[in-house]
Structure formats: C-alpha cells, structure tokens
Amino acid sequence: MDRYLELSKIGKIFDTDSGTYEALADVSLKINRGEFVSLIGHSGCGKSTVLNIIAGLERATSGGAILEGEEITDPGPERAVVFQSHALMPWLTVFENVELAVNQVFRTRKSRTEKHDWILHNLELVQMAGAANKLPHEISGGMQQRVGIARCLAMQPKVVLMDEPFGALDALTRARLQDTLMNIQAELRNTVVMITHDVDEAVLLSDRIVMMSNGPAAGIARVLDVHLPRPRNRLALAEDADFNHCRHQVLDFLYSGRHLREELVVIRSGSSNTDANSGSGHIAA
Amino acid sequence: MAEATERLLAPGAYFDRVNALGRSALLPALGITTFLLLWQLAASSIETSLGDFPGPRDVWVQTSNLVDEHWSERARAEAFYERQEQRNAERLARDADAPVRWRAYTGKPTFFDQVATSLATVAFGFCLAALVAVPLGILCGLSDPIYRAVNPVIQVFKPVSPLAWLPLVTMVVSATYVAENPLFEKSFLNSAFTVALCCIWPTVINTTVGVAGVDRTLVDVSRVIGLRPLTHIRKVILPAAIPMIFTGLRLSLATGWMVLIAAEMLAQNPGLGKFIWDEFQNGSSDSLGRIMVAVVTIGIVGFLLDQLMLVLQRRFSWDKQAILR
Numbered sequence: 334m335d336r337y338l339e340l341s342k343i344g345k346i347f348d349t350d351s352g353t354y355e356a357l358a359d360v361s362l363k364i365n366r367g368e369f370v371s372l373i374g375h376s377g378c379g380k381s382t383v384l385n386i387i388a389g390l391e392r393a394t395s396g397g398a399i400l401e402g403e404e405i406t407d408p409g410p411e412r413a414v415v416f417q418s419h420a421l422m423p424w425l426t427v428f429e430n431v432e433l434a435v436n437q438v439f440r441t442r443k444s445r446t447e448k449h450d451w452i453l454h455n456l457e458l459v460q461m462a463g464a465a466n467k468l469p470h471e472i473s474g475g476m477q478q479r480v481g482i483a484r485c486l487a488m489q490p491k492v493v494l495m496d497e498p499f500g501a502l503d504a505l506t507r508a509r510l511q512d513t514l515m516n517i518q519a520e521l522r523n524t525v526v527m528i529t530h531d532v533d534e535a536v537l538l539s540d541r542i543v544m545m546s547n548g549p550a551a552g553i554a555r556v557l558d559v560h561l562p563r564p565r566n567r568l569a570l571a572e573d574a575d576f577n578h579c580r581h582q583v584l585d586f587l588y589s590g591r592h593l594r595e596e597l598v599v600i601r602s603g604s605s606n607t608d609a610n611s612g613s614g615h616i617a618a
Numbered sequence: 619m620a621e622a623t624e625r626l627l628a629p630g631a632y633f634d635r636v637n638a639l640g641r642s643a644l645l646p647a648l649g650i651t652t653f654l655l656l657w658q659l660a661a662s663s664i665e666t667s668l669g670d671f672p673g674p675r676d677v678w679v680q681t682s683n684l685v686d687e688h689w690s691e692r693a694r695a696e697a698f699y700e701r702q703e704q705r706n707a708e709r710l711a712r713d714a715d716a717p718v719r720w721r722a723y724t725g726k727p728t729f730f731d732q733v734a735t736s737l738a739t740v741a742f743g744f745c746l747a748a749l750v751a752v753p754l755g756i757l758c759g760l761s762d763p764i765y766r767a768v769n770p771v772i773q774v775f776k777p778v779s780p781l782a783w784l785p786l787v788t789m790v791v792s793a794t795y796v797a798e799n800p801l802f803e804k805s806f807l808n809s810a811f812t813v814a815l816c817c818i819w820p821t822v823i824n825t826t827v828g829v830a831g832v833d834r835t836l837v838d839v840s841r842v843i844g845l846r847p848l849t850h851i852r853k854v855i856l857p858a859a860i861p862m863i864f865t866g867l868r869l870s871l872a873t874g875w876m877v878l879i880a881a882e883m884l885a886q887n888p889g890l891g892k893f894i895w896d897e898f899q900n901g902s903s904d905s906l907g908r909i910m911v912a913v914v915t916i917g918i919v920g921f922l923l924d925q926l927m928l929v930l931q932r933r934f935s936w937d938k939q940a941i942l943r
C-alpha cells in the first residue's frame with residue numbers, strides 16, 4: 334500500500350498560563366490515497382489539534398506529518414479544510430466565497446471562463462448553484478456547510494480535512510449532507526480525514542475509524558477497519574450485522590472506559606491486583 | 619385566535635404608531651424646545667461687562683447680521699474686481715504693452731469664510747492622519763512584533779495634547795516649507811499638522827484592535843487558501859475590521875475638530891477659532907452674541923461631520939443592516 338499521508342510520532346505541547354499542557358503524545362498513523370478516515374474520541378482529547386497539524390495551521394512540538402514524502406510545515410490549498418462553523422466570509426456571496434479560493438489556487442492555470450464554470454460545477458456538486466448570489470447569512474446552516482464543502486473541493490486538494498463538518502446541524506440535514514458527501518466521494522475518491530462525534534456517521538462514511546484516547550498525552554488507542562461494501566445505503570445498513578458490529582465496537586470504546594489512557598488502566602489493574610494482561614476491557618466493566 | 623389578533627392589531631398598533639412618531643420627531647423637538655427655553659431664562663439672568671449673556675434670540679439676530687455682512691463683503695469684492703478689470707482693459711486699449719497688475723481682493727474674511735477655512739483645515743489634517751493611521755493600524759493588528767515595537771510610542775504620544783506640539787509644528791513648518799509659490803498658507807499647514815497629530819492615535823488604536831480581532835477561523839481559511847498578503851487584507855481583514863476602523867476615524871475627527879478651534883485661537887491662524895478670539899478682543903456689545911453663534915456653529919458642524927462619517931461607513935460596510943450609532 335502506498336503511504337500517502339503519514340503522521341509520525343506527533344507530540345504537541347501547549348504553553349498555557351498555568352504551565353505547559355501535553356495534548357498529544359506519539360500519534361502515528363498511515364493513511365492511503367483515496368482513503369476515508371474518521372477520527373473519533375471524547376471532547377478535548379486532541380482531535381482538532383491533530384487535524385490542524387495536518388493542515389499546517391499548527392506545528393507539532395515533536396514528530397510531524399508527511400504528505401507524499403514532504404513534511405508539512407505551512408497551511409496550503411492542497412490540504413483544504415472544512416471547518417465546523419462554515420467559516421464563509423460574511424461579506425462575500427456564495428459564489429464569491431468559492432471564487433476567492435479558486436482565483437488563488439488556479440491563478441493562471443485556468444482562464445476566466447474556466448474558473449467561472451469550475452466554481453459553478455463545484456456548487457452544483459453540493460446542490461448550491463441556485464443560491465450562488467446569496468450572502469451566507471441569507472442561507473441556512475446546512476446550506477452554508479455545503480458551500481464550505483464546495484469551496485474545499487474547488488481547491489482540488491490532495492487531502493480533505495473536515496473538523497466536525499456536520500456537528501452543528503440537525504439530524505435530517507446531517508443525513509442529507511452525509512449522502513451528498515458519499516456521492517461526491519464515490520466520484521472523486523478524495524483522501525479524507527474527518528473528525529466526528531457521531532458513531533453512525535463514522536461507520537457510514539469511513540474506510541477506517543481511528544479512536545483516540547483521552548488527554549493529556551492523548552494518542553491513538555484503536556483503529557477499526559470498516560469493510561462494508563460501497564455504495565452504502567443508510568436504510569439497508571440499519572439492519573446489517575457488520576454495520577452494527579462496527580458501530581458496537583466504537584460505542585464500546587467510547588462508553589466503556591477503554592478510551593482512558595493505557596497507563597491509567599494499567600495502574601488501576603495493578604492496584605486491584607488482577608491480571609494486568611487480561612485486557613483492559615474488563616477493568617471498566 | 620382571531621379575537622386575539624384583532625386585539626393585538628387595533629389600539630396597540632395605533633399606540634405603537636404614535637410611539638414611533640414620538641420617538642422619531644416629537645421627543646427630539648420637545649427636548650430642543652425645552653433647552654431653548656431654559657437657555658433663554660438662564661441667559662437673561664447672567665450679566666457680564668458686555669451686557670447679558672446671549673440667549674437664543676441674540677444668536678438668531680447675530681446670525682442674520684453675519685449673513686448680511688458676508689453678502690456685502692462679497693459684493694464689495696465683486697465691485698473691486700470689476701473696477702480692476704475695467705481699469706486694466708482701458709490701459710491695454712491705450713497701449714497694448716502697458717504693464718497691468720491683477721491683484722487679489724484683500725478684505726476681512728467673513729464668518730463663513732472662517733468656517734470654510736476651518737473645514738478645509740480639519741479635512742486636510744484628518745485625511746493626512748487617516749492615510750498614516752489606517753495602514754499603520756493594519757500592520758500593528760496583523761503582526762505582533764510590529765505591535766510590540768510601535769505600542770510604547772503610541773502610548774506615550776497619545777495622551778499629549780496636540781497644542782503642546784503647536785510651537786514645534788510652527789517652527790518646523792516655517793523652517794522647512796519654503797516654496798516660491800506656496801500651494802498652502804503656512805498657518806494652514808500649522809493647524810492641519812496639529813490636527814493630524816491628534817487624529818492619528820484613536821484611528822491607529824481602533825484599527826489595531828479591529829484587525830487583531832478578526833475571527834480566527836476566517837484568518838485560518840485565508841491561510842489554507844494561501845491568499846497573498848494584499849488580497850488577504852483586501853478580502854478578509856478590511857471588511858471585517860471596517861466597523862472598528864470607522865469607530866476610530868469618528869473619534870479622530872471629533873477630537874480633530876475640537877483641537878482645531880483651540881489651535882486657531884492659540885496661534886491666531888485663520889478659522890473659527892480666530893473669529894472667536896477676534897470677537898473676544900473686540901469687546902463690543904454684539905461680541906458675545908457673535909461668539910455664541912460660533913459656538914453653536916462648531917457644534918452643528920461637528921455633528922454633521924460625524925453624520926458624514928456614518929454615511930461613509932454605511933457606504934463601505936458590507937453589512938447594510940447593521941445599526942450604526
């Protein structure tokens with residue numbers, strides 16, 4: 334398998350007013366081209382920090398992220414981000430928001446009309462071409478998030494990074510956007526890293542689910558491969574045994590205490606004098 | 619249901635309409651009338667060596683006097699130019715090579731001339747300050763190192779009354795500004811630079827705060843897209859910081875206008891300040907009334923300048939719905 338995006342022993346220490354805080358320790362992960370990876374974990378465990386390091390918005394304190402053999406040091410359009418809050422410029426129309434990115438990325442590589450068509454094409458991908466001339470505050474939250482996705486795709490990134498892209502949306506809108514995303518993904522086969530809090534969403538969309546332990550010094554606790562055939566249909570999957578198995582494993586990780594750090598588990602198992610090697614899962618039970 | 623709506627609509631709506639009218643016109647009118655009455659009462663009970671303190675009536679009388687003076691002065695100027703033209707034409711008719719002189723009319727500037735001078739001065743000084751302050755504020759807001767370097771200087775000079783600068787400005791201008799055919803009067807530049815020196819700080823500070831406070835995620839978006847610095851400023855920073863920039867500009871213009879009057883009084887530079895000082899020195903029975911006209915004019919002009927800034931802000935702001943105060 335070609336290692337397209339590699340996180341190598343990433344550690345991150347924040348300087349805070351009350352001393353330093355070690356948010357991440359030794360985060361290593363290999364992601365293949367065209368793979369859809371979800372990051373899941375409890376709030377504050379450091380998911381956004383990982384994503385920001387891949388985006389280049391933040392620097393790792395130790396280790397680093399490598400994309401196609403090159404270390405990531407700065408943000409750039411080849412690693413486009415979809416932010417949780419749509420992050421559209423409120424003073425630009427839907428079209429202009431996408432245009433801002435397209436003009437910069439394809440400065441001379443596309444002609445004026447090509448750029449125009451490309452912007453509309455990307456808005457059509459997310460079914461937003463009809464609202465091209467609206468301002469962000471004139472459209473709903475779900476529509477704003479669609480535009481955010483269109484802007485991201487319009488940059489033709491090597492990696493799409495999404496930080497809880499549907500976190501602020503209601504369940505129905507979220508489901509529709511997930512379907513849109515799956516359709517786009519079937520067509521474009523982008524490499525995606527997505528943060529989510531939603532177990533169903535993670536299983537439905539991902540090829541792999543990366544579960545993170547809690548901070549401080551958070552790391553990757555478990556990685557779950559999701560071998561469900563595509564295209565995936567949420568209704569059909571609801572009854573699917575494999576789907577429910579995956580789902581259960583993630584839920585189990587999140588709510589049974591396995592997300593706690595290994596050391597914590599070991600210390601507890603030591604103090605209660607049980608067999609430390611019998612698997613940490615029993616401890617929480 | 620229907621009943622409830624009816625009740626909601628009928629008398630309540632009527633009172634709401636009356637209320638709205640009251641808020642927009644009635645209440646301000648009431649306030650002004652009360653103020654004028656109190657002013658008249660107070661004025662007639664304050665006696666000075668130059669007669670009673672001027673009340674609204676005196677102000678009205680003196681205003682029309684000043685208007686009359688202005689027009690008669692204009693007529694005199696016109697007559698002067700007519701005579702001069704006639705004289706020169708006659709001379710040229712007699713001898714085509716005759717030396718002719720064209721002189722400018724040098725009458726005493728009227729009240730309205732002084733207002734115009736003051737307006738031009740404050741506009742020049744303010745624009746000069748804005749041209750320096752806004753870019754400097756943007757730089758300080760964008761870059762922490764620059765802010766740390768510039769901030770101490772700002773903090774030290776901000777509290778200095780610009781009048782303290784006046785002597786220095788005067789000396790520097792008279793030493794360095796030695797043009798053959800000066801485009802501006804020296805006195806004009808002195809006042810304008812003094813105004814500029816006090817106009818800079820509020821704009822720099824507010825622009826810095828506005829630029830530094832631009833939503834982090836929008837800045838991150840810009841970084842991810844890879845916008846070049848100028849595009850970043852034009853498309854992201856400026857639209858977001860416009861409200862704060864204008865808050866700074868409005869504060870600047872207000873202080874600039876106040877300082878200008880004082881500077882004109884102190885330095886005897888032409889303008890409203892000089893008008894007030896001359897009237898004070900004059901000490902006729904009309905003087906206090908005429909000074910009061912100047913006081914009211916200063917207030918009204920200041921108000922109009924602020925309104926002008928609001929119009930500009932509305933013009934430049936992307937958010938046309940925003941309520942500006």
Ligand SMILES: Nc1ncnc2c1ncn2[C@@H]1O[C@H](COP(=O)(O)OP(=O)(O)OP(=O)(O)O)[C@@H](O)[C@H]1O
Nearest residue numbers: 347348349356375376377378379380381382383548
């Ligand atoms: N700039 C910072 N300075 C100090 N501490 C920080 C900073 N950014 C993040 N942290 C800390 O690092 C930890 C991880 O933060 P992060 O935002 O990555 O969490 P997260 O997993 O994305 O949480 P959520 O799911 O709530 O978004 C948190 O404990 C947070 O307090």
Ligand SMILES: [Mg+2]
Nearest residue numbers: 380381382496
């Ligand atoms: Mg987060």
